[in-house]
Amino acid sequence: MCFLPLAAVNADKFLPMVKQLLSGLGVSAVIFFLTLLFALPLGLLIASGRRSKWAAVRWFFQLFISVMRGTPLMLQLFIWYFCPFYLFDIPLSDLAFCGIEYRYSAVIIGFSLNYAAYFSEIYRAGIEAIPRGQYEAAFVLGYSKSQTFFRIILPQVIKRIIPPVTNEVITLVKDTSLAFSLSVLEMFTVARQIASAETTMMPFIIAGVFYYIFNFLVAGFMAFIEKRLAYYKG
Amino acid sequence: MKLFTASNIKKSFGKNCVLRDISLEIEKGEVVSIIGPSGSGKTTFLRCAAMLETPDSGVLEYDGVTGFDNGYKIDKKSFIEARSKFGMVFQNFNLFPHFSVMRNLTDAPACVRKIPAKELELQAKGLLEKMGLGGRENAYPCELSGGQQQRVAIARALMNQPEILFFDEPTSALDPELTLEILKVIRALAAENMTMVIVTHELEFAKEVSDRIIFMADGVIVEEGRADELIDDPKNERTRAFISGFKK
Numbered sequence: 001m002c003f004l005p006l007a008a009v010n011a012d013k014f015l016p017m018v019k020q021l022l023s024g025l026g027v028s029a030v031i032f033f034l035t036l037l038f039a040l041p042l043g044l045l046i047a048s049g050r051r052s053k054w055a056a057v058r059w060f061f062q063l064f065i066s067v068m069r070g071t072p073l074m075l076q077l078f079i080w081y082f083c084p085f086y087l088f089d090i091p092l093s094d095l096a097f098c099g100i101e102y103r104y105s106a107v108i109i110g111f112s113l114n115y116a117a118y119f120s121e122i123y124r125a126g127i128e129a130i131p132r133g134q135y136e137a138a139f140v141l142g143y144s145k146s147q148t149f150f151r152i153i154l155p156q157v158i159k160r161i162i163p164p165v166t167n168e169v170i171t172l173v174k175d176t177s178l179a180f181s182l183s184v185l186e187m188f189t190v191a192r193q194i195a196s197a198e199t200t201m202m203p204f205i206i207a208g209v210f211y212y213i214f215n216f217l218v219a220g221f222m223a224f225i226e227k228r229l230a231y232y233k234g
Numbered sequence: 235m236k237l238f239t240a241s242n243i244k245k246s247f248g249k250n251c252v253l254r255d256i257s258l259e260i261e262k263g264e265v266v267s268i269i270g271p272s273g274s275g276k277t278t279f280l281r282c283a284a285m286l287e288t289p290d291s292g293v294l295e296y297d298g299v300t301g302f303d304n305g306y307k308i309d310k311k312s313f314i315e316a317r318s319k320f321g322m323v324f325q326n327f328n329l330f331p332h333f334s335v336m337r338n339l340t341d342a343p344a345c346v347r348k349i350p351a352k353e354l355e356l357q358a359k360g361l362l363e364k365m366g367l368g369g370r371e372n373a374y375p376c377e378l379s380g381g382q383q384q385r386v387a388i389a390r391a392l393m394n395q396p397e398i399l400f401f402d403e404p405t406s407a408l409d410p411e412l413t414l415e416i417l418k419v420i421r422a423l424a425a426e427n428m429t430m431v432i433v434t435h436e437l438e439f440a441k442e443v444s445d446r447i448i449f450m451a452d453g454v455i456v457e458e459g460r461a462d463e464l465i466d467d468p469k470n471e472r473t474r475a476f477i478s479g480f481k482k
Contacts, residue, residue, distance in 0.1 A: 136286050137328035141342035141394065142317060151345065155332045233376040234331030 017194055017203055024190030025210050028176040031107055031186060032214075035172060038112035043119025050124055061120070068117030074181045076114055081106035081182050103182045111179075115172060122164045126157035159229040166222040173215045187211070235262045236295075237398050237429050238283070238320075243292035245278055252278045253289070254453040260398065263427040265420075267440035267461070270450035271476060277402060279450070280433045284322045284400050296320060297397050321391030325403040327383040329375040335362065335386050336371040339393050347394075354393070361389040365419060381412030388419055399423070401432040405439060417442060437480050441465045449473045 049061035068076070081103060084090040095102035130153050138148040177188035187210060191203040238260040245253040252275045260266055268276045281287040283294065285301060294302040294316075301308065301316030308316070329338050339358040343349045362368055365385040375383055384404060391399055401420075405413040413436070420443045423430065434440050440447055444461040449470070457470040468474045 131326075131328075133324055133326055133328035134330065137322075137324065137330070138342075139286065140284055140317070140320070140322040141390070142314070142346040143342060144346075147345055151341065152330055159332070232331045232374045 013198065014202075017198075018206060020190050020194060021187055021203060021206050021210060024185060024187035024207075025214070027184065028173075028179075028186040028188075029214070031111060031176045031179055031184070032173060034108050035111040035115055035176075036169070038108065039115035039119055042112060042116035044123055046116055046120035047123035047127065050120060051127070065117045065120060068114050069121075073110065073114050073175060074178050077107060077110040077178060077182055080110040080113075103184055107179045107182055107184050111172070111175070115168065118168050119165065122161050122168065123157065125164075126161040127153065129160055130156055156234070159232075162222060162226045162229065166219060166226075169218055169222065170215050173218055174211060177211075236260070237262045237264075237297050238431070239293070239295040240279075240283060241293040241295075243279065243282055243289045243294070245275075245282060245287065245289045252453050253282070256292075256450075256453070256455060258448070258455070260429060260431060262397075262429055264446060265424050265428075265430045265432070265444045266446045266448060267432045267434055267444040268448045268450055269434060269437060269440055269476075270456075274450040275453040276433045276450045280400055280402050280431065283431065284320060284402075285317060286322075318394065319396060320398045320400055321394055321396035323384070323387050323391050323399065323401045323404050325406055327375070327380075327387045327407075329383055329387055329390070331375050334372050334374055335367065335378070338375070338386060339390050342390070343393050358389070358393060361392055362386075364422070365389050366415070379412065380408045381415040384408065384412075384416055385419055388416075388423075392423075398429040398431065401430060401434075403433055403435060406435055413439065437465055437477060449476065451476070 046061050046065065049057050050065065052058050052061070081092075084095055084102070085092055092102045095105065097105050134152055134156070135148060138152045143152065176186055179186045180189040180192065183189065187207050191207040194203040195201065236259050238258075240256060240258045243253050243256040244251075256275070256279055258266075258279075268279065270276045278287060282289045282302075285294075288305075289302060291304050292302070293300065293304065296316045296319035299312055299316045299319060301313065330341075333341060336355065336358055339361065340351065340354040343354055344351055359368075359371065362371060365388065367382060367385055367389070370378065370382070370386075375386065378386065384407075388399075388404075404420075405416050408416065417439060420430065420432070424443060430443075432440065432443065441461050446458060447461045447464040448458040449456045449464065449468070449472075451472055457464060457468060457473045459469075464473065465477060468477055
């Protein structure tokens with residue numbers, strides 16, 4: 001029976017299945033790390049735009065965050081993927097980057113912008129939670145604005161935002177599966193393909209275990225950072 | 235020799251006029267306390283003096299360097315020079331919690347004035363010894379008592395070798411025993427001819443440490459005089475009422 005996964009998959013098929021899923025996991029991991037690489041600094045930039053003294057800049061970033069958080073990520077992925085063609089008449093094949101299909105770039109753009117919006121609000125909450133006295137002390141000690149931010153404020157912000165960032169990062173691991181909507185061969189897409197071809201649930205179970213292990217490692221790493229930063233209170 | 239001059243300082247927050255034409259001169263080596271009821275404007279004045287608030291009008295000069303002149307643009311060099319003339323000690327210490335005691339003292343001069351780390355560490359160790367905090371270089375602020383944190387804050391302010399130190403209610407977050415620790419430190423600084431302006435609610439403390447006391451109410455200087463004279467024999471009715479309120 002196809003609903004009895006262990007019965008439906010013999011040992012000959014199990015190892016190749018795991019190998020295929022691992023290659024999909026590799027793609028998921030690349031999406032995950034590239035998204036973090038772009039979204040974490042971008043979030044900081046958006047947070048500072050959101051706190052700008054110029055109302056127009058503030059409103060722009062407020063609108064951006066609102067749209068990113070208010071619409072489904074899958075829909076955003078479709079928009080990033082199709083907009084070059086429908087809006088600018090650029091064939092998608094022309095947008096291949098270093099031989100990599102544009103669908104991969106669209107996924108990274110979509111994920112990075114979406115997650116940057118969420119991260120920016122976390123940063124903003126962290127920045128606003130730092131007592132005004134820290135800025136004042138830095139000012140009278142002669143620090144410049146950028147020195148104040150990068151030496152005094154940001155390290156304290158990072159300590160405060162680790163728990164909410166951990167939540168987002170764990171969600172990101174699971175959200176990488178949304179890349180299947182653009183037929184990117186990440187782990188969930190691979191699992192679906194194998195499940196259809198072999199009429200078995202086994203790939204989903206293995207993929208589930210892999211996602212869980214991935215998240216377990218991510219949560220462990222974040223807990224390690226949190227512990228490393230626990231050397232002071234405040 | 236005048237180290238700090240404030241002339242005709244005015245400051246309002248919205249419709250609330252907090253400082254009405256405050257003028258004050260501080261001589262080198264003088265310890266001046268500013269007392270007054272809550273809302274009298276004493277902390278706002280000190281914050282203006284420390285450039286943490288911008289006055290609406292008036293002039294602020296620090297050892298001959300203009301830091302504020304009726305809202306006219308001060309060039310960046312003068313602004314930075316004026317700022318380097320003073321240090322500030324806050325009510326809540328405002329130490330940087332992620333830095334050790336040593337780094338709280340050395341980071342700003344290393345980063346701002348580019349002084350070599352070894353030189354700074356020697357200076358910081360000397361200051362910490364003087365503050366009774368020898369051996370606590372590697373502690374973090376959260377591991378120190380309030381009195382110790384305030385002494386670290388004073389040492390941090392002294393690292394920049396300011397001409398004048400501003401204190402904003404330095405003992406109001408401390409119990410009487412810890413207040414004594416700070417009193418001792420301020421006395422020691424006064425003995426070294428350090429110029430200090432202290433905003434405080436504590437009359438005995440002000441009397442103990444100051445050469446001169448200024449009584450402020452409703453944004454104006456009501457009375458000023460020698461510390462013992464003003465506390466023991468105030469001339470103005472308003473000052474008398476304030477001080478007798480405390481003595482009851």
